[in-house]
Amino acid sequence: MSHRDDLREAADALGGSVVVCGLGAYADRLAGSTFRNARYAPVAELLAEPTGASTEGSTASPTAAVVVALDPEGLGESTESLRALAGLDAFTVAVVPSGTGADALSAVREAVDAVLLAEGADVEAAIGSFLATVQEPGFVNLDLTDAETVLSSGVAALGTGTADRDAPASAVSRAFDGLPAGIDATDASAVLVDVVVDPATSIAAATDVIAAVRERIGDDANVIWGGTVDETAADALAVRLVVAGVRHAPPLAAGDPCPRCGASLSTYRFGASETLSCDACGYSGISMRRD
Structure with a gap:
């Protein structure tokens, strides 16, 4: 075996x-x-x-x-x-x-x-x-102890991203873009990073992934990473992130209270787009939740 x-x-x-x-x-x-x-x-x-x-x-x-x-x-x-x-x-x-x-x-x-x-x-x-x-x-294992260390830093969010095996920074960018709407990872206190590569990809790609992750977070954030080889992957590299200690401001929907005055928000359509506004105080351009 x-x-x-x-x-x-x-x-x-x-x-x-x-x-x-x-x-x-x-x-x-x-x-x-x-x-x-x-x-x-x-x-x-x-x-x-x-x-x-x-x-x-x-x-x-x-x-x-x-x-x-x-x-x-x-x-x-x-x-x-x-x-x-x-x-x-x-x-x-x-x-x-x-x-x-x-x-x-x-x-x-x-x-x-x-x-x-x-x-x-x-x-x-x-x-x-x-x-x-x-x-x-994998070649560097993550476990429940690592998860507990990161998740103890506060509310966490998960994002995944995939790119060509020669573009690890693109996979990282897509993983951050894949975080739930309303997440601000800039001040994250800890990040769990899992790098999944195909058999032909150099393990050094994991180093490039970690460098790209660190560019997106604060210098003091704790980064714990692991990596594995996916025998079924072909010319691809995937990144899974668990970003903890994040600020979370979920987008609003019609009927939610206005963040400025508390009155109910209304939906307005402009061509193909929709936005939220408050009829009571005039606050507008509010990010909208898509259920």
Whole structure:
């Protein structure tokens, strides 16, 4: 068995120590879902397990981390379950849609160890990318300890980007552009970087990726990186970013309160474009959320 096969076996075994569950609308949406690097369990089943154990009859490792998909609109009904999950002896990460408001985001952040913003409402895809980042074996491995170090810095967001293998800076630029709308990564306090290359790409490309990442963040930001080879990739290089300690101001929608006076915003169409304005105070040109 090759060294890479050994790493794959180790990662698959570790997958049993990470549990994915859902609250609110995601409880039904994720039911029956499969995750290569984790096991799915309903919240009630997970909370009923003996502390530190896995599902009865399973050979999986004791639970080390819980990744919970959360619907902020049902946060009130889910708060008790969320706090119970956070009370487990495991690293708890809540994955929420990027349109989550500041108050709801703050409430979630107080209840769990870490919060990860997904692009739009594609929470399931964000969970998959996050798990691949921290558990796929590679020439430099990232793990849950690295994730905990970065995510403890505050609210985090995930972005991915792909480019030609000879254009690592372009992949980094696309990954930052792929962060959820309203994210300002300029003052990020920590970044987890995963570089995925094809077999023909030099490992030195990872150095170029890290340099390009550092150009987009502050000098004091903590950067932890890893890299892996994707045997199925052809002439491509991918970058996955988990950027933490970010400022988040989600775009608004019609009916939301005006950031200047608090009155309800209205939508106005100009040709093919739309914008938000406030009839009460005249504030206009406001970034608009696309649901």
